[in-house]
Amino acid sequence: MASDPGSAEGVADGDVVDALVQLSFEVQAALTRATDGHDLSLTQVRMLGVLRDRTPGARELADHLGLTASSTTGLLDRAERRGLVARAPDLRDKRAVTVSLTTGGREVALDVEERMAREVGGLTAELDESQRRQLVQLLRKLLSGVGASGSTG
Amino acid sequence: MASDPGSAEGVADGDVVDALVQLSFEVQAALTRATDGHDLSLTQVRMLGVLRDRTPGARELADHLGLTASSTTGLLDRAERRGLVARAPDLRDKRAVTVSLTTGGREVALDVEERMAREVGGLTAELDESQRRQLVQLLRKLLSGVGASGSTG
DNA sequence: CGAATATGGTTCGTGCCACGTAGTACTGTC
DNA sequence: GACAGTACTACGTGGCACGAACCATATTCG
Numbered sequence: 001m002a003s004d005p006g007s008a009e010g011v012a013d014g015d016v017v018d019a020l021v022q023l024s025f026e027v028q029a030a031l032t033r034a035t036d037g038h039d040l041s042l043t044q045v046r047m048l049g050v051l052r053d054r055t056p057g058a059r060e061l062a063d064h065l066g067l068t069a070s071s072t073t074g075l076l077d078r079a080e081r082r083g084l085v086a087r088a089p090d091l092r093d094k095r096a097v098t099v100s101l102t103t104g105g106r107e108v109a110l111d112v113e114e115r116m117a118r119e120v121g122g123l124t125a126e127l128d129e130s131q132r133r134q135l136v137q138l139l140r141k142l143l144s145g146v147g148a149s150g151s152t153g
Numbered sequence: 154m155a156s157d158p159g160s161a162e163g164v165a166d167g168d169v170v171d172a173l174v175q176l177s178f179e180v181q182a183a184l185t186r187a188t189d190g191h192d193l194s195l196t197q198v199r200m201l202g203v204l205r206d207r208t209p210g211a212r213e214l215a216d217h218l219g220l221t222a223s224s225t226t227g228l229l230d231r232a233e234r235r236g237l238v239a240r241a242p243d244l245r246d247k248r249a250v251t252v253s254l255t256t257g258g259r260e261v262a263l264d265v266e267e268r269m270a271r272e273v274g275g276l277t278a279e280l281d282e283s284q285r286r287q288l289v290q291l292l293r294k295l296l297s298g299v300g301a302s303g304s305t306g
Numbered sequence: 307c308g309a310a311t312a313t314g315g316t317t318c319g320t321g322c323c324a325c326g327t328a329g330t331a332c333t334g335t336c
Numbered sequence: 337g338a339c340a341g342t343a344c345t346a347c348g349t350g351g352c353a354c355g356a357a358c359c360a361t362a363t364t365c366g
Binding site: 013014015016017019020021022023024025027028030031116117120121123124125126127131132133134135136137138139140141142143144145146 | 164166167168169170172173174175176178179180181184215226269270273276277278279280284285287288289291292293294295296297298300
């Protein structure tokens, strides 16, 4: 079925799906690879990414990550234990907490992000500039229509 | 920075990475969505996929999934408990086991695969035929160069 | 003001995922 | 027939995510 990878003909319906799925796994693998040596989950990495620009409360963080509050508590516990993030009391709201990167956490975040860029970027090694540009535009168009409405009709 | 989703200009280096990462998460989300109602993890789904064409031993299955033997035992335990797969003694090798889909498991596998195709396919709703074809070709080219050699070079 | 309610977080228990380290049962080899 | 290797399982660890129950504080409203 999945025969000529380079041929211009015979692009069936399932091929798009196949390619997208395969790609997504490759990207995830690349992302995971980028965390080698840091022993971080993708969720942790995403959290660090969020915290690069913000100092949110746990709830806000949870929203950014698409997690429940309780999941976030655990996530924070583990990250805090590793010295990546710190919880500080919110001055305005005594129930709340603000989460921020520690210095170490920031270092890790930067390192991982850099490596991710390299790893994921490396995936496009086979493409030349114009193809890369083409790809970005296609993906942007694709992504622009996601999350809008239901898909199953 | 990540502004005009449709503009032809200003495709920077990080944009490819961004787009790929975002896409990969969307695809994973779509895959997960496809399992709604079945309460399956992606690993379980992958396993069902492998078992569609084969009746491997646990070890072989583990290799296909990139897991250790012990992880696979647990995976099988849970899947078996749900009536998705069955372990049968290997006639030639009394240590070994052959894993196969149950009727119910096959049904689930087919259903999920179909829904995956729909969900993932639905992601490309914004693209027309020619764009879809373009995308497939770009992705194939991209994928053809993956897993070959080191990437960080 | 004070009671009712909503919100931010945590705790606890559940289940899954993946691993490593034994162990058991068998296979193949010498 | 001993011995190394293989197939699988058992057990314990740790992470991820969830829901329900639960404080403590905020907010709303009578």
